[in-house]
Amino acid sequence: MKCDIKSFLDAEKPDDYQERLKEEIGALNAKFHMLTAAVNSIGSGFPFSVKDNICVKGVEASASSRILSGYVPPFNATAIERLPKESFAFIGKTKMDEFGLGTFGINCDDHPLNPFDEKRVTGGSSAGSAAATAVIKHHVSIAESTGGSISCPASFCGVVGFTPTYGAVSRYGLIDYANSLDKIGIMSRSAGNIKYVFDLIRGEDPRDSTSVSTEISNRHSKNLIVIDQLMDGIDQRILKSFDRFLSKLQSLGYSIEHRSIPFIEKSIPTYYIISMAEASTNLAKYTGFKYGHKITDFSKGYNDFFSDARDSFGMEAKRRVVLGTFVRSAGLKGRYYEKALRLRSMFIEKLSETLSAGLIISPTMPSLAPKIKDAGSLDPIATYSMDSITIPPNLCGFPHISFPFDYIDGMPVGAQAVSGHFNDYSVIDFAGEWEEQFEYKFNYNAGAL
Amino acid sequence: MKIGLEVHTALPTHSKLFCACSTEAAEPNTAICPVCMGFPGSKPVLNRNALEISLRVSAALHCSIIKNSYFIRKVYFYPDLPKSYQITQLEGSVGHGGYVDIGSKKIRIRRVQLEEDPARIIRSEDYSLLDFNRSGVPLNEIVTEPDIASEEELRSFVSELRSILYYVGIDIDKEVKIDLNISLGEERVEVKNVTGIKNLIDAARFEKKRQSDLLQSGKPIVKETRSYSAESLSTVSSREKESDEEYGFIFDPDLSFYPTSGIALGKPVIASEIASSYGKYSGTVKELIMLDRDSLRLLEYGSKNSDIKNVINAIELLKRHRGTSMPNEGFGEMLKYMDSGLLPNEDAISALMQGKPVDLAADVIDAKDIDDEINRLISERPQLVSEYKANKKAFNFIVGMILKKHRVDPKYVSERLSAIIGQA
Numbered sequence: 098m099k100c101d102i103k104s105f106l107d108a109e110k111p112d113d114y115q116e117r118l119k120e121e122i123g124a125l126n127a128k129f130h131m132l133t134a135a136v137n138s139i140g141s142g143f144p145f146s147v148k149d150n151i152c153v154k155g156v157e158a159s160a161s162s163r164i165l166s167g168y169v170p171p172f173n174a175t176a177i178e179r180l181p182k183e184s185f186a187f188i189g190k191t192k193m194d195e196f197g198l199g200t201f202g203i204n205c206d207d208h209p210l211n212p213f214d215e216k217r218v219t220g221g222s223s224a225g226s227a228a229a230t231a232v233i234k235h236h237v238s239i240a241e242s243t244g245g246s247i248s249c250p251a252s253f254c255g256v257v258g259f260t261p262t263y264g265a266v267s268r269y270g271l272i273d274y275a276n277s278l279d280k281i282g283i284m285s286r287s288a289g290n291i292k293y294v295f296d297l298i299r300g301e302d303p304r305d306s307t308s309v310s311t312e313i314s315n316r317h318s319k320n321l322i323v324i325d326q327l328m329d330g331i332d333q334r335i336l337k338s339f340d341r342f343l344s345k346l347q348s349l350g351y352s353i354e355h356r357s358i359p360f361i362e363k364s365i366p367t368y369y370i371i372s373m374a375e376a377s378t379n380l381a382k383y384t385g386f387k388y389g390h391k392i393t394d395f396s397k398g399y400n401d402f403f404s405d406a407r408d409s410f411g412m413e414a415k416r417r418v419v420l421g422t423f424v425r426s427a428g429l430k431g432r433y434y435e436k437a438l439r440l441r442s443m444f445i446e447k448l449s450e451t452l453s454a455g456l457i458i459s460p461t462m463p464s465l466a467p468k469i470k471d472a473g474s475l476d477p478i479a480t481y482s483m484d485s486i487t488i489p490p491n492l493c494g495f496p497h498i499s500f501p502f503d504y505i506d507g508m509p510v511g512a513q514a515v516s517g518h519f520n521d522y523s524v525i526d527f528a529g530e531w532e533e534q535f536e537y538k539f540n541y542n543a544g545a546l
Numbered sequence: 547m548k549i550g551l552e553v554h555t556a557l558p559t560h561s562k563l564f565c566a567c568s569t570e571a572a573e574p575n576t577a578i579c580p581v582c583m584g585f586p587g588s589k590p591v592l593n594r595n596a597l598e599i600s601l602r603v604s605a606a607l608h609c610s611i612i613k614n615s616y617f618i619r620k621v622y623f624y625p626d627l628p629k630s631y632q633i634t635q636l637e638g639s640v641g642h643g644g645y646v647d648i649g650s651k652k653i654r655i656r657r658v659q660l661e662e663d664p665a666r667i668i669r670s671e672d673y674s675l676l677d678f679n680r681s682g683v684p685l686n687e688i689v690t691e692p693d694i695a696s697e698e699e700l701r702s703f704v705s706e707l708r709s710i711l712y713y714v715g716i717d718i719d720k721e722v723k724i725d726l727n728i729s730l731g732e733e734r735v736e737v738k739n740v741t742g743i744k745n746l747i748d749a750a751r752f753e754k755k756r757q758s759d760l761l762q763s764g765k766p767i768v769k770e771t772r773s774y775s776a777e778s779l780s781t782v783s784s785r786e787k788e789s790d791e792e793y794g795f796i797f798d799p800d801l802s803f804y805p806t807s808g809i810a811l812g813k814p815v816i817a818s819e820i821a822s823s824y825g826k827y828s829g830t831v832k833e834l835i836m837l838d839r840d841s842l843r844l845l846e847y848g849s850k851n852s853d854i855k856n857v858i859n860a861i862e863l864l865k866r867h868r869g870t871s872m873p874n875e876g877f878g879e880m881l882k883y884m885d886s887g888l889l890p891n892e893d894a895i896s897a898l899m900q901g902k903p904v905d906l907a908a909d910v911i912d913a914k915d916i917d918d919e920i921n922r923l924i925s926e927r928p929q930l931v932s933e934y935k936a937n938k939k940a941f942n943f944i945v946g947m948i949l950k951k952h953r954v955d956p957k958y959v960s961e962r963l964s965a966i967i968g969q970a
């Protein structure tokens with residue numbers, strides 16, 4: 098499997114390499130806005146960026162929210178702590194939809210632009226991580242997914258994005274969106290890089306009670322399963338291209354099987370109800386007087402003070418706080434939140450059964466990266482429907498990977514492979530095998546040696 | 547009258563419920579960390595010791611123990627609550643459906659739950675300060691059913707509960723906050739945050755009178771939250787709108803399910819149950835052991851081989867000399883003397899406590915000698931009996947006479963004296 102981390106570290110580099118890299122990234126950042134701040138100095142290790150909702154000690158972590166601007170965590174996330182300092186060089190924090198709430202990467206100030214077409218979105222919420230990976234040649238990004246925040250931008254920006262099994266990587270230091278769904282994952286230009294970094298950051302952490310030490314397996318299967326319902330509503334050109342991709346895989350020795358999973362479309366409301374319920378409690382702590390954005394007018398009563406502070410949330414955050422509070426309220430909890438929990442258990446059971454027979458394969462997104470103006474004018478339900486393929490594995494905590502399998506009109510198209518719990522290596526290796534005979538394309542290669 | 551209580555006590559753990567910060571810091575805002583300050587990115591990790599103590603409380607209150615305990619988020623906005631939600635328990639509580647036996651009846655326990663304390667607010671005239679040392683300190687909340695029907699039952703319940711918690715290692719006198727739900731009519735009145743047992747009794751007494759006055763004059767009792775003032779010995783309306791609070795409880799997904807099966811419990815100590823096995827002495831025994839684990843130890847050790855009357859006398863004697871920490875071996879020796887009618891004095895007790903030999907000639911007196919001496923002195927002064935009936939201080943003369951001759955506990959002499967005069 099291709100992995101350029103060791104070869105990069107061993108390579109003879111010109112004396113001004115770091116300086117040149119810094120300047121190149123700076124120029125690309127001015128164009129695509131993927132980083133939250135200008136690049137300072139870059140160390141000699143392998144360059145890595147970090148999504149802005151993951152804490153790096155001493156570096157502002159705002160989760161791209163105004164309400165958290167100025168928050169400088171006094172600790173490292175475990176995933177960051179576990180990257181050896183001598184081998185990895187931090188280049189900056191990457192922009193995202195505010196608190197991870199978004200599909201296109203446009204729910205923040207000065208949002209990133211797609212390096213394949215700057216009129217198009219990068220996808221979200223790990224928007225800057227995907228854009229940075231698409232423009233920097235030797236690089237990994239520590240990203241995060243709740244409902245598709247790694248797969249979606251990886252697909253739109255033509256990079257490899259891996260979301261591990263829930264609990265395989267510690268969430269300590271991750272600014273919560275929906276704790277039972279949040280997963281720290283990795284983006285890079287090769288499956289090999291991802292495996293290298295995954296092995297460094299995974300494993301049980303005493304500081305995160307939901308992290309586990311379960312051994313990661315590689316029950317690699319030559320069986321690929323297409324879930325018919327997931328193909329509904331996918332752009333025709335993508336479907337045609339996906340069929341060619343499947344034929345190619347068959348010629349490489351994979352078998353393709355079609356299966357049906359009734360009600361899988363209900364995973365979308367299930368996901369949104371659970372994630373909004375949890376988000377509305379996580380976002381409750383932002384009251385404008387302890388960290389980040391502070392209100393200085395103390396003349397009002399508590400309730401008015403809190404209301405003023407919380408006006409700094411963006412529209413999508415407000416929408417999810419309101420809906421999340423609604424679905425967990427005393428009279429309605431049984432109809433929404435508790436029902437969604439039962440549905441999640443059902444989906445985990447059903448899909449685990451399917452995944453014991455092989456990997457689920459599909460296009461990652463139902464369309465190419467939309468134009469920014471089109472994405473911005475979609476109503477919330479239409480936007481949430483864009484996540485129909487990325488939600489099932491995210492809702493159930495299954496490991497999955499998105500990688501480019503074709504280019505249409507110069508835009509990358511991603512495929513997503515899903516595996517059963519703790520069978521993470523199988524999807525990484527699957528993408529690795531694909532990379533053996535398919536060349537990924539990039540318009541920018543900052544720091545190329 | 548119907549009274550139900552929610553009793554919150556701090557747990558005797560060294561660190562907080564979800565982080566390693568100390569529970570004992572004095573200087574404000576020194577025992578704090580990203581977890582108990584609610585910093586974005588931090589995660590709670592359960593203090594297993596707190597779970598174990600809550601489990602022991604539940605067992606001592608005869609609760610059924612949940613298989614897997616879990617936590618929920620209770621969401622509300624207040625400056626002392628760093629995450630704007632409190633991590634607490636309801637259905638996932640360790641103990642459900644227990645009782646406390648107060649002799650005349652059983653007061654049912656609905657739930658025993660663990661939760662985190664918010665920060666402390668220190669209010670000043672035109673500003674407030676927050677001390678986060680208290681944020682995250684483990685609290686154990688005991689929720690009763692509304693089974694308490696009188697002040698007497700309230701006192702008995704509190705005294706039983708205090709003893710049960712004492713034997714689990716929780717000192718109710720150190721820190722206790724109680725929500726008192728009390729209703730004489732249809733509507734429930736909640737007196738929030740009453741601190742200490744005395745205030746609880748006073749608040750209940752005041753509410754009983756206030757509500758019965760209202761009922762007698764035909765006025766309605768309003769469903770409301772009130773607070774108790776120890777200065778005015780009265781409760782006042784908190785003017786809070788009394789609707790069913792909306793906390794939007796959800797499972798706390800940062801935490802896990804905590805199995806209780808692997809935790810070794812030991813047999814709970816319920817002092818009044820132990821005392822009741824001592825027949826006619828049960829009242830005396832209960833008083834000795836309710837809040838004194840040393841006395842319980844001596845009682846259980848001594849009553850195996852010695853007469854219970856002597857064991858009680860010996861423990862009372864040790865209590866007077868602050869000597870109940872005496873090791874079992876020393877106590878065994880002491881009982882040997884007492885079983886044979888001998889009385890150890892202070893020097894003998896201190897020798898027994900240190901495991902040193904007792905000077906039989908100087909420090910141990912034959913009880914019969916004392917009785918003989920008392921009888922002799924009374925017979926010399928027959929008028930003493932009638933004098934005593936008028937004025938008990940007439941005793942002091944004889945006690946003084948005896949103490950001149952024997953180094954013996956003056957209280958023992960008075961007791962023997964009244965016993966002998968009572969017969970005379």
